Amino acid sequence: MSGIHEGRVGLHHSSRRNSIAEIFSVICEKPLSHVQLACNSSHFALPCQGKNLLIYNITDLYNKPPLQLVGHHGDVSAIVYGTGIAPLLLCSASEDYVIVWDIDSCYRKAREGAVPSGTVVGTRLGKVVHLSMCPTDRRVAVSSGSKIYVLKTEKEEVLAMLTGHLGPLTASEFCPWDPGMLVSISEDRTFKIWNVAKAEVLFQSAVLSGSPLLSIVLLDQSRQLVTGSADGQVWSYTLPDDQKCHLVAKLDLHKVQQKYDKNLNGRDPPTGGATDSYVWIGSSDGLYLIDLATSELEMALPLRDSPHLSFSVSGSWAPSQGQNNKMHCLVTSLFEPRVALLDVDVITLGNLCSYWETALSGLESLSVVPSSPLMPISPLNAELPKRDTKALKKTGQSSQGGVKDQALVFHTQVKSSGYTVPPRSTMFTPKTNTKKKSSTPSKTSKNTGSLIIEYPSDSAAPSVPHIQQSVSTLPTPIHSLQYSGDGKQILCGLGDRSVLLYKSSLAGHPAVYTGHNKAVSTVCWSHCRRWFLSVADDQTLFIWPTVGSEPALTMGTEKCSKSVRLAQFYYLDKFLLLASGSSLHLYLHHMDTSRDDIKRYEQKSMSKLTQSLSMRSGTDITALSAINDFFSYIVLACGADRSIQVFDMNRGCIAAEISDAHTRAVHHITQNKGSMFSTQTPDSYNLFLSSAVSDGVKLWDLRTARCVRRFGSSLNRCHRCSAAMSPCGQYIATGSEDYCAYVYDIRSSTFVHKLKRQSDTVLNVAFNPATPELLPEL
Structure with a gap:
């Protein structure tokens, strides 16, 4: 694997996978390998002639010409779609302007013969490398240099300016479950979690890698943060409410791919069950599906193994979950001025098997709880030979060994001391002082005759210290x-x-x-x-x-x-x-x-x-x-x-x-x-x-x-x-x-x-x- 050098790592939360195909390709005036492109389930956007935008409708790529948007004076360096909530918004940025476009309104004006226009929300913020829209589409985070500008999408107003990174920013994303929280990554190889309203840092990571962090994604259901670096490393952190992040997994794409190839034996892995821990990772040499819950590579789609594609080394990825079991990826070539739309045909992951399963067969019959009786020749039928009890009786020994129990006085005419007489005891004496049964439910098990108290199935995990005991006066493990x-x-x-x-x-x-x-x-x-x-x-x-x-x-x-x-x-x-x-x-x-x-x-x-x-x-x-x-x-x-x-x-x-x-x-x-x-x-x-x-x-x-x-x-x-x-x-x-x-x-x-x-x-x-x-x- 060639690594992710000079390419942007594209991360996308998904639970689908299968084959890859190129359904659209376009030659541009200049390479766009370092430009943030935009793609959602219905549209994708890319720069045209540097300053303009072309909006393509994925459902009708060849019969309908793209919508052209004009408004920037400098080259467009970043584009992002909103969450898709009506109206569909698109934000684009260059060194002169940050513009928000209402796509539905722009289509309507184009049909009427008018020139589509957008709303300028930022002016001269520098070279913008990344844009991010908040979940409500009311704010946009603009990453430029080492600063993050948080702007309104309705009018030109700077809500906050976040500074603190020691190197240029590479990306920033709003938290999908908390629009007031923002996560940013930088070439200083750290990530920060921000409180946007107070413009303060809630958490700052240590230096993660020797290479810059290039991309980030936030997973809503599992509350995780995933980031990738230019040398092919991927980190997954928890993102709890107290913002005290903890490392869950660290992956080296090169190593997990080697392990995947070794165990797969050249066979395609079977399809399997959906889970919310799957993440698509785009690198310079292909697309990978990682299960963050297990830190295992579930699917690899190398570009070099797809001869029908128009390029073999990618610069940046813009993936988006499509419709009808389709996932779309807008990909730029690293060395050519080419942009392609890839279609990943996905199948519901009903019984997703990793490479562990491809090497195994018949495991459905394995179960810890037995489902069949013992076989006649089973080793578990073995028994010890019965001991010679007659020989033991002749020597006065019991079958358990030792000397046979006898009375202390051996003469039959002399009254024994009573050691061989069983003790007197009264059995099954009825209780006369029993209390009336309480109307409160019992804590014992459902079997009323059992005195075993059931382990509480809904109990919380142990967390309160109870007692501490030293086992030795000397240090003893x-x-x-x-x-x-x-x-x-x-x-x-x-x-x-x-x-x-x-x-x-x-x-x-x-x-x-x-x-x-x-x-x-x-x-x-x-x-x-x-x-x-x-x-x-x-x-x-x-x-x-x-x-x-x-x-x-x-x-x-x-x-x-x-x-x-x-x-x-x-x-x-x-x-x-x-x-x-x-x-x-x-x-x-x-x-x-x-x-x-x-x-x-x-x-x-x-x-x-x-x-x-x-x-x-x-x-x-x-x-x-x-x-x-x-x-x-x-x-x-x-x-x-x-x-x-x-x-x-x-x-x-x-x-x-x-x-x-x-x-x-x-x-x-x-x-x-x-x-x-x-x-x-x-x-x-x-x-x-x-x-x-x-x-x-x-x-x-x-x-x-x-x-x-x-x-x-x-x-x-x-x-x-x-x-x-x-x-x-x-x-x-x-x-x-x-x-x-x-x-x-x-x-x-x-x-x-x-x-x-x-x-x-x-x-x-x-x-x-x-x-x-x-x-x-x-």
């Missing part, structure tokens, strides 16, 4: 943490080789579990909450009982050829899922905490390998995720080659692969697991998150293997910060290196809260499955 399924306990894996078990209130002293020789990298609860496992950098895995201080099962290199890096309980605790090297191992297990007084250190717990599956490319596994709270066949594994591979454990194979999911290897992946306190639709469980250093957090849909949203506000340059989804499925939290935890609404790319009570990098975050609480850990 927390590498992993997890709430128990009932939300009453918290596991923390520390860098000092220990595991801490807290109450969810963080009150009191934690239970401490030690035994690893290196830092604990992973902790995981079992579904029954009687066990939890820990994995450390010493290549060992321990399974601990919640009551006791010694591990019930230890696994190390004797079980796997390579060190165990990741592990979790799977399939409602039936299996242990281990990642070792490039392989996934599925182990059946049996936990037994009983001890024999003679063979005190003999471990009675056992594990048995059921299935081993390898990554398709043989790459090492860097992250792992599977749901244990209900039966699911899907396991997600990430590779060092930046891929995400989907394993179908019912069939025992790789069902799909997403290559180049991030720019670096994925270090964290997690699914939408919900909780026992919340109810979500089955389809929502097909969403999962992935994180990579310097590439932010991405939200994926398993059914299409497509990234549906990207979250990039958090800072993640070198540490492996994790992410989590709330039990209600509405919020996402992620750690950050700027000592904060970010909370996002899943429907938006911008964060809703930035939690700042930390003193170091936030590595891990976890939502309480029972109540709307977020736990960030350093």
Whole structure:
């Protein structure tokens, strides 16, 4: 890709796309590559002989001559249409005048034989490089030099003069949802947000690039600001009501096109679903469709691949959404005095697939919630062999191991001390002091017999600090943490080789579990909450009982050829899922905490390998995720080659692969697991998150293997910060290196809260499955 050197980047909000064709071309007296041209759904305008204007009707280009407007004494340098609200207005500017034309009135005068005329609203404002009409068509912003003049469109009156940029302006645009706000960009490589009435700056960006910013667009629905520079860089910022802009995404057109070409394999991407985050970007070498929600290139229309066009390098673009599924683009040639009207035939984006989908097939059948029973040969049907209970009875041992319970007095003629007699208890005693039922609705679940309080589905994201607890007197990183399924306990894996078990209130002293020789990298609860496992950098895995201080099962290199890096309980605790090297191992297990007084250190717990599956490319596994709270066949594994591979454990194979999911290897992946306190639709469980250093957090849909949203506000340059989804499925939290935890609404790319009570990098975050609480850990 040749970049955007000397060409103006044209940005246009749209949700349509398909092929490109040239429907009109005209040779001008001089090149117009640096002139702002005007195009809307019905008309386009361009200079003629430098000083005059030609107005073309798109619906009748060849049968009706263009309308000629005369009024400027100098060469026209900028033209813009109004919003299209009757009457249709056109504003044109040269060094001598800024003129507003009523197009309908000009057509009427031309039919009557009179000379069409406009209203001069500005005089001798210098060379104008850009014009912008406000949403009400009552004001026009004139960018000239380093100043912005805000003029009335009815008469000659300067409402405001905005100064502050250190270099010449390149563009300025009124905010479509707030006509009193204006955004400007300049060759000083910054943008400013202005309060027009007070002529003051509300926000000023840092220097964004080494090249000038050339174009800007404001997206109404998503409240975003998008700007592009001469070196092919594109930035997307949120534009909230408080004008505190936050960077959502940064794109390099050259890199995203290379990625697009690599994955597309020369095939045209299929059509797909409309979204309000799509933006057309015109550069010197073509037209690109970018999905800002995912920061992915969805469509590329290179000019060099369209031999029927009259030029291959463009100077400026003036796109406009047309009628009847048409998008019109008025384009100037960079080196020739030629202007062409391009027609992009668009199709409703019903199931827009990115290049991820073109390489995948049959993904419609993939679902986290099973839609078919287990196959007879499925690895998930495996069972441990039954123990020899007869042999245990002969040795006086129970089937759980250990010495058989006996009375303290063994003589049958002597009355026992009562240790073998079951305690007396009164069961099902009726309550006699019950209160009358309140008429207020109950906060418990719909099942009147359940005592589980439902997670509030309409709750706001956690934002109020509750408690802060230091886990150690020495600086000790927390590498992993997890709430128990009932939300009453918290596991923390520390860098000092220990595991801490807290109450969810963080009150009191934690239970401490030690035994690893290196830092604990992973902790995981079992579904029954009687066990939890820990994995450390010493290549060992321990399974601990919640009551006791010694591990019930230890696994190390004797079980796997390579060190165990990741592990979790799977399939409602039936299996242990281990990642070792490039392989996934599925182990059946049996936990037994009983001890024999003679063979005190003999471990009675056992594990048995059921299935081993390898990554398709043989790459090492860097992250792992599977749901244990209900039966699911899907396991997600990430590779060092930046891929995400989907394993179908019912069939025992790789069902799909997403290559180049991030720019670096994925270090964290997690699914939408919900909780026992919340109810979500089955389809929502097909969403999962992935994180990579310097590439932010991405939200994926398993059914299409497509990234549906990207979250990039958090800072993640070198540490492996994790992410989590709330039990209600509405919020996402992620750690950050700027000592904060970010909370996002899943429907938006911008964060809703930035939690700042930390003193170091936030590595891990976890939502309480029972109540709307977020736990960030350093």
